[in-house]
Amino acid sequence: MTGRIRVGIVGGGLAGITVAIALSKHRHVDVHVYESSPQFTERGAGIGLSPLTLEALNNIIPSAIDLLKTEAGAVEADAARLVIVRTDRCLAPFPRLSSGTEAGALVADLGQGAGLTMNRAPLLQTLLSLLPKEILHARKRLKSLEQVDSGVRVTFEDGTNEHFDAVIGADGIFSTVRDHVLGGKEHAASPAGWWDCRHLVPFEKAREALGEESFKVDRQYAWLGDGAAMLHGLVENKTMVQCIIAAIDKSFSTDRKREVTRNSLNDALPASWYKGPVAKGMVDLILDQEDPKGYAQWEHKFTPTYANNRVCIIGDAAHATSPWQGAGAGISIEDAFIIGHLFSNISTAAEIESAFKAFDALRRPRCQQVVDNGRRTGRLFCGQDETVGVNAEKMGRELGLMFAPLGALDLKLHKEDALSIMQEFLNN
Numbered sequence: 001m002t003g004r005i006r007v008g009i010v011g012g013g014l015a016g017i018t019v020a021i022a023l024s025k026h027r028h029v030d031v032h033v034y035e036s037s038p039q040f041t042e043r044g045a046g047i048g049l050s051p052l053t054l055e056a057l058n059n060i061i062p063s064a065i066d067l068l069k070t071e072a073g074a075v076e077a078d079a080a081r082l083v084i085v086r087t088d089r090c091l092a093p094f095p096r097l098s099s100g101t102e103a104g105a106l107v108a109d110l111g112q113g114a115g116l117t118m119n120r121a122p123l124l125q126t127l128l129s130l131l132p133k134e135i136l137h138a139r140k141r142l143k144s145l146e147q148v149d150s151g152v153r154v155t156f157e158d159g160t161n162e163h164f165d166a167v168i169g170a171d172g173i174f175s176t177v178r179d180h181v182l183g184g185k186e187h188a189a190s191p192a193g194w195w196d197c198r199h200l201v202p203f204e205k206a207r208e209a210l211g212e213e214s215f216k217v218d219r220q221y222a223w224l225g226d227g228a229a230m231l232h233g234l235v236e237n238k239t240m241v242q243c244i245i246a247a248i249d250k251s252f253s254t255d256r257k258r259e260v261t262r263n264s265l266n267d268a269l270p271a272s273w274y275k276g277p278v279a280k281g282m283v284d285l286i287l288d289q290e291d292p293k294g295y296a297q298w299e300h301k302f303t304p305t306y307a308n309n310r311v312c313i314i315g316d317a318a319h320a321t322s323p324w325q326g327a328g329a330g331i332s333i334e335d336a337f338i339i340g341h342l343f344s345n346i347s348t349a350a351e352i353e354s355a356f357k358a359f360d361a362l363r364r365p366r367c368q369q370v371v372d373n374g375r376r377t378g379r380l381f382c383g384q385d386e387t388v389g390v391n392a393e394k395m396g397r398e399l400g401l402m403f404a405p406l407g408a409l410d411l412k413l414h415k416e417d418a419l420s421i422m423q424e425f426l427n428n
């Protein structure tokens, strides 16, 4: 087919592969994905997708939910149960968990209905299986981009070049495409203020260490308290438990990775944690792995635009956020859904710039809100908000406000808004 719009996607993570699927549905778009790693893979453990994210994914891939259940081992899971470790009064319903009168108050059961949790690797492999192999190019690290009259010239580190009508940067938090779109590193990622460490352990082992009550409801549990938060949730068809300890980052180091030892965890966790029910068990579980490591959480505090002529950024390249809202992949999938819809409504390369401008105008406020609310969620989880403190009732109210916007997006309207904004740009 001649006259197809040629789109190069840089980065083969969840954002890059999902937008490739959204675009490859359109016969007038010729899409190619370039990934720097030798293979298209995802590392790390579980990931949760909310009902809204699944609705967006279902719009891109009909029957996505069934596919994830059968091919990626996804299991249904409600949003998290938030429990306080130490507060100034006990609201129960976990009196038996309390090691003192202050522990065990329920802050909130966050709810948007049942989402899915699964491991990252099978999720990516399931998505990859929907794309023709010949459009997937591994070992291709982008070096530079140049916008020329007829489109975008892309140079890879191996010295090869490609020419595209448009380029979509899905190359993650330290994106090279982002630097091109924003004209430098002024808005590069920076520390969000916390670090975390993780371990995936068999269910029986976790239940023994954390107690029966910690698995009473079929949700991820988040334990909130002074200076830190602890989370645990079932993955891999409920056979494994992902354990996370996150704490305020006092190091101010620019090195994201760090050693995790009993001493460093004791240093990060105020004594109040050990009066609660889970801290000792969680610390033991985290340390029960070879060479445990912690990672500083980084984010894009502000991003002035996602689009520059024929180049745009999506996913973590555009809006890397601290993980407190568990929504980075969710908003990346929303990005892919909107890009796919905009491209289904253009037919020539000359219209790309308007499509990317519309994408920026529509998506940036939504995604910036997730970044900002993520940061405030972290402060609330770790008892850092001065007006709220470690008070279950106030935390519940404020966290409700932080999480509400995530699910409150009408995707049908969002899609329509995208088109009408693009039409305005096309008319001008």
Ligand SMILES: Cc1cc2nc3c(=O)[nH]c(=O)nc-3n(C[C@H](O)[C@H](O)[C@H](O)COP(=O)(O)OP(=O)(O)OC[C@H]3O[C@@H](n4cnc5c(N)ncnc54)[C@H](O)[C@@H]3O)c2cc1C
Pocket (backbone or CB within 6 Å): 010, 011, 012, 013, 014, 015, 016, 034, 035, 036, 037, 046, 047, 048, 049, 140, 141, 142, 143, 170, 171, 172, 173, 175, 176, 314, 315, 316, 317, 323, 326, 327, 328, 329, 330, 331, 332
């Ligand atoms: C601890 C943690 C827990 C999280 N949990 C959740 C959750 O439960 N739910 C949720 O929705 N989100 C969650 N997120 C967020 C989610 O993981 C990310 O937002 C999402 O994976 C981002 O995908 P991406 O494709 O944009 O970026 P990435 O996954 O970083 O992919 C970028 C890809 O680009 C490649 N690349 C980089 N540079 C180049 C280059 N120069 N040339 C070519 N390729 C390049 C990389 O190799 C990589 O494959 C979590 C994040 C963290 C850190």
